[in-house]
Amino acid sequence: MAREGxxxxxxxxxxxxxxxxxxxxxxxxxxxxxxGPNGAGKTSFCDAIQWxxxxxxxxFDALMTRRDPSYVANLYRSGEPAxxxxxxxxxxxxxxxxxxxxxxxxxxxxxxEEANQTLHGEPAERELRGAFGVPExxxxxxxxxxxxxxxxxLVRSVLEDKPADRYRELVALLGLDEIERFLDAVRMRAKTAxxxxxxARQELRAAEERAxxxxxxxxxxxxxxxxxxxxxxxRDALHARLEPLRYLDPGMVVERASESVDAALEQAQIxxxxxxxxxxxxxxxxxxxxxxxxxNLSSLEAMRASLDAREEAAVAAQQDASRAADAxxxxxxxxxxxxxxxxLALPLLGDHCPVCDQTINESEVRLHLRQLAGDPADxxxxxxxxxxxxxxxxxxxxxxxxxxxxxxxxxEAQALEQERLSAERAAWQASEEAVRLRIAGxxxxxxxxxxxxxxxxxxxVLLELRExxxxxxxSALSLQRDSRERDVVEARAQVESAREAAVALxxxxxxxxxxxxxxxxLLRSTTRACTAVTSRRxxxxxPIVQDIFARLDPHPTLKDLDFRFDVYYExxxxxxxxxxxxxxxxxxxxLVLSSSQANxxxxxxxxxxxxxxxxxxxxxxxxxxxxxxxxDVNALGFGDVCRHLRTDRQIIISTHDRRLASLLxxxxxxxxxxxxxxxxxxxxxxxxxxxxxxxxLESEAAVGEARILTGSEAA
Amino acid sequence: MAxxxxxxxxxxxxxxxxQGFALRVADLSSGRPWLLAENENFLIGVLxxxxxxxxxxxxxxxxxxxxxxxxxxxxxxxxxxxxxxLLATGQPQTSEDERGLAELQYNLRALRxxxxxxxxxxxxxxxxxxxxxxxxxxxxxxELAALEALAEELVVNGVDPGVVARYIDVFRQQGSLDGA
Numbered sequence: 001m002a003r004e005g006x007x008x009x010x011x012x013x014x015x016x017x018x019x020x021x022x023x024x025x026x027x028x029x030x031x032x033x034x035x036g037p038n039g040a041g042k043t044s045f046c047d048a049i050q051w052x053x054x055x056x057x058x059x060f061d062a063l064m065t066r067r068d069p070s071y072v073a074n075l076y077r078s079g080e081p082a083x084x085x086x087x088x089x090x091x092x093x094x095x096x097x098x099x100x101x102x103x104x105x106x107x108x109x110x111x112x113e114e115a116n117q118t119l120h121g122e123p124a125e126r127e128l129r130g131a132f133g134v135p136e137x138x139x140x141x142x143x144x145x146x147x148x149x150x151x152x153x154l155v156r157s158v159l160e161d162k163p164a165d166r167y168r169e170l171v172a173l174l175g176l177d178e179i180e181r182f183l184d185a186v187r188m189r190a191k192t193a194x195x196x197x198x199x200a201r202q203e204l205r206a207a208e209e210r211a212x213x214x215x216x217x218x219x220x221x222x223x224x225x226x227x228x229x230x231x232x233x234x235r236d237a238l239h240a241r242l243e244p245l246r247y248l249d250p251g252m253v254v255e256r257a258s259e260s261v262d263a264a265l266e267q268a269q270i271x272x273x274x275x276x277x278x279x280x281x282x283x284x285x286x287x288x289x290x291x292x293x294x295x296n297l298s299s300l301e302a303m304r305a306s307l308d309a310r311e312e313a314a315v316a317a318q319q320d321a322s323r324a325a326d327a328x329x330x331x332x333x334x335x336x337x338x339x340x341x342x343x344l345a346l347p348l349l350g351d352h353c354p355v356c357d358q359t360i361n362e363s364e365v366r367l368h369l370r371q372l373a374g375d376p377a378d379x380x381x382x383x384x385x386x387x388x389x390x391x392x393x394x395x396x397x398x399x400x401x402x403x404x405x406x407x408x409x410x411x412e413a414q415a416l417e418q419e420r421l422s423a424e425r426a427a428w429q430a431s432e433e434a435v436r437l438r439i440a441g442x443x444x445x446x447x448x449x450x451x452x453x454x455x456x457x458x459x460x461v462l463l464e465l466r467e468x469x470x471x472x473x474x475s476a477l478s479l480q481r482d483s484r485e486r487d488v489v490e491a492r493a494q495v496e497s498a499r500e501a502a503v504a505l506x507x508x509x510x511x512x513x514x515x516x517x518x519x520x521x522l523l524r525s526t527t528r529a530c531t532a533v534t535s536r537r538x539x540x541x542x543p544i545v546q547d548i549f550a551r552l553d554p555h556p557t558l559k560d561l562d563f564r565f566d567v568y569y570e571x572x573x574x575x576x577x578x579x580x581x582x583x584x585x586x587x588x589x590x591l592v593l594s595s596s597q598a599n600x601x602x603x604x605x606x607x608x609x610x611x612x613x614x615x616x617x618x619x620x621x622x623x624x625x626x627x628x629x630x631x632d633v634n635a636l637g638f639g640d641v642c643r644h645l646r647t648d649r650q651i652i653i654s655t656h657d658r659r660l661a662s663l664l665x666x667x668x669x670x671x672x673x674x675x676x677x678x679x680x681x682x683x684x685x686x687x688x689x690x691x692x693x694x695x696x697l698e699s700e701a702a703v704g705e706a707r708i709l710t711g712s713e714a715a
Numbered sequence: 716m717a718x719x720x721x722x723x724x725x726x727x728x729x730x731x732x733x734q735g736f737a738l739r740v741a742d743l744s745s746g747r748p749w750l751l752a753e754n755e756n757f758l759i760g761v762l763x764x765x766x767x768x769x770x771x772x773x774x775x776x777x778x779x780x781x782x783x784x785x786x787x788x789x790x791x792x793x794x795x796x797x798x799x800x801l802l803a804t805g806q807p808q809t810s811e812d813e814r815g816l817a818e819l820q821y822n823l824r825a826l827r828x829x830x831x832x833x834x835x836x837x838x839x840x841x842x843x844x845x846x847x848x849x850x851x852x853x854x855x856x857x858e859l860a861a862l863e864a865l866a867e868e869l870v871v872n873g874v875d876p877g878v879v880a881r882y883i884d885v886f887r888q889q890g891s892l893d894g895a
Binding site: 529543637639 | 737738739751752753755756758784785787788793795796806816817820821823827833842845846847849850851852853861862864865868869872873874878882883886890891892893
């Protein structure tokens with residue numbers, strides 16, 4: 001049984017775009033004609049259907065902002081969400097109610113079907129999409145807007161789209177998504193094969209470069225070996241450098257011809273390092289020796305004897321000081337006693353003597369008392385002076401002791417440093433001796449004998465050692481440069497390895513190239529094949545496009561409209577063409593037709609695509625003011641086309657043109673039993689929305705039945 | 716040439732009869748036969764001549780006769796559904812012919828005129844009468860297996876059938892060609 005498509009039974013709009021208050025529309029008819037002046041809400045009505053089904057209004061996508069929901073919600077409803085509800089028949093007796101609520105896209109969808117659980121959100125969206133039978137891979141919005149809902153401003157998009165986009169749309173409409181996905185898979189495989197091929201070639205190039213590099217190194221090493229001097233020559237050269245040095249015996253050469261160059265090199269490197277260390281240590285030692293002042297150790301005993309004498313003098317001074325302190329304490333006590341006596345006696349004296357009545361002079365009494373006490377004031381002063389002198393003597397004596405002690409410490413430290421340097425020098429000399437012996441042993445030279453212990457030759461020895469070091473370094477370099485036998489073996493192994501790798505990679509790159517060529521060839525073939533299949537399949541569509549275009553008849557000579565499919569830059573492309581077969585002329589309709597003619601051509605394409613897609617999915621057509629700027633001939637043709645469309649679709653047409661509305665009422669009036677045509681007049685728009693008047697057209701079945709050519713006159 | 720116009724008129728009769736039109740063949744006052752057809756929606760007159768100029772000469776006769784028929788039949792409800800189809804087997808010979816045809820096409824007095832030149836066979840007659848015939852249905856089911864069609868095309872284009880079958884199988888199983 002053929003599947004029936006989705007149709008509208010009713011629509012209810014609240015707070016959506018031009019509708020503030022709830023408006024309920026009865027759409028239970030095969031044709032619905034909506035009329036009203038511009039701005040009355042016709043487009044809001046069509047938008048409500050689009051938003052309900054898709055959750056978006058495509059023509060506002062570019063303008064949409066999250067913070068500006070005004071393109072969905074009614075402006076006079078102050079932030080309340082828009083609600084669009086509809087009753088839909090899905091065929092086979094199924095009836096559902098859907099509702100979308102929201103301030104902006106996509107809002108929240110609810111799917112309510114009797115005897116089933118009400119669905120919300122994503123499950124409801126899936127159910128809605130499923131009701132249309134549109135496969136997951138097909139863009140649901142694109143499908144509806146291509147074949148079921150004609151947006152007023154986008155009528156010409158089918159002609160103005162890029163060829164590749166139009167190709168994809170037509171491919172989807174023709175049910176050929178699967179081959180497009182296959183083509184994508186082939187394209188992906190070709191890309192992968194290309195990448196793999198490029199990678200294999202890069203690896204091959206790298207391996208070949210490695211082989212070439214290794215071969216060059218082998219050549220270089222071989223040349224080095226060819227230039228390599230005999231080890232004996234190198235040794236003789238070194239010997240010649242060392243022989244004049246003062247502590248090596250001349251002419252004492254020991255043949256060691258069997259020694260390998262590598263061993264000689266290693267030995268030279270070790271000895272070179274030792275000599276270098278020796279030189280560095282010697283330089284440091286020399287520096288410290290030069291900084292050290294010579295210590296006069298013979299004066300040390302005299303200094304110590306002097307220190308003893310100074311310490312004894314200090315003790316004597318200390319004793320003198322103690323005695324002076326005692327004397328000072330005694331004089332102080334005496335003076336204090338006299339003062340106490342005077343302080344007690346003087347207050348007892350009157351102004352006159354009670355015996356002789358002689359006047360008493362206090363100062364004379366005080367002087368007399370002092371004379372009786374032996375003048376303690378003088379004694380105290382002397383004692384103080386003596387004590388000060390004694391303390392000064394003590395300080396001086398201690399100072400002398402201290403300075404002498406320091407002088408002795410410094411001299412002893414100097415002596416200790418000298419001993420340490422002597423020890424280090426001895427150690428260095430021992431090292432130098434050992435190295436010298438090793439050099440002599442290694443290079444067949446015999447040492448001249450023990451190095452003189454005279455430290456004054458240190459400078460000279462260091463100079464010689466530097467010379468030895470230099471000679472050994474040069475010799476080591478010479479031996480190293482030419483001692484590459486092992487390197488040659490390794491390099492040859494690398495060459496062999498790189499060559500083997502290159503062989504394997506060459507084979508791999510060849511295989512990858514073959515795969516790449518195959519994949520590319522398959523891509524070319526598949527692209528051509530897809531285009532051919534699409535073109536062939538579209539030939540099924542062409543008669544429909546031409547049929548509808550001919551009925552609308554917008555141009556006196558360019559009568560045929562079609563799409564041409566070809567391959568452009570390995571991608572399918574579809575271009576619209578308009579033709580005059582009699583004159584053999586064809587052109588892009590957008591380029592040659594007037595604006596209104598192009599609109600008619602676009603409308604023909606839209607209607608043809610919708611018609612060709614069958615009524616099994618979308619059983620309706622929503623056409624929002626499709627006939628702007630069309631002439632009467634086109635309008636008549638369109639009315640007749642609608643007459644045919646309604647036999648298989650529910651058509652919902654809006655127009656601002658009263659004459660067209662009148663024509664459509666005539667053309668779409670029910671002429672056979674069962675046909676229902678409803679009209680919706682939108683007018684007098686206010687903040688609440690438009691005033692809606694709805695009615696059903698009376699059946700003209702009687703007119704249809706009545707024949708002018710009747711009875712015996714009919715054939 | 717009269718044979719051709721007669722044949723075309725017969726083709727038109729067949730086409731319209733197949734769609735349930737009531738038919739009548741009558742003669743214009745010029746003596747030329749023409750076809751009248753009617754269904755629940757349309758009342759149609761079909762006039763076929765050899766020359767465009769003849770067609771232009773006889774159009775007023777046919778238009779007047781058809782209008783009179785509508786008037787007599789009191790079928791005012793069909794006044795927007797009355798069509799005169801004017802067809803010539805030949806092409807316009809003069810600019811006057813071309814201009815005359817264009818003017819007729821946009822002449823909506825009393826009825827709508829559909830004009831065509833160079834109509835010489837049944838297909839072209841079908842095209843000329845398309846407005847009165849049901850919209851064409853797709854000639855075949857668009858849901859036919861697309862991959863099979865593609866596979867056939869690839870083989871025709873020289874791709875090895877075994878390779879094609881293998882790729883198609885892998886694609887069907889995993890939706891890609893990874894590892895194919």
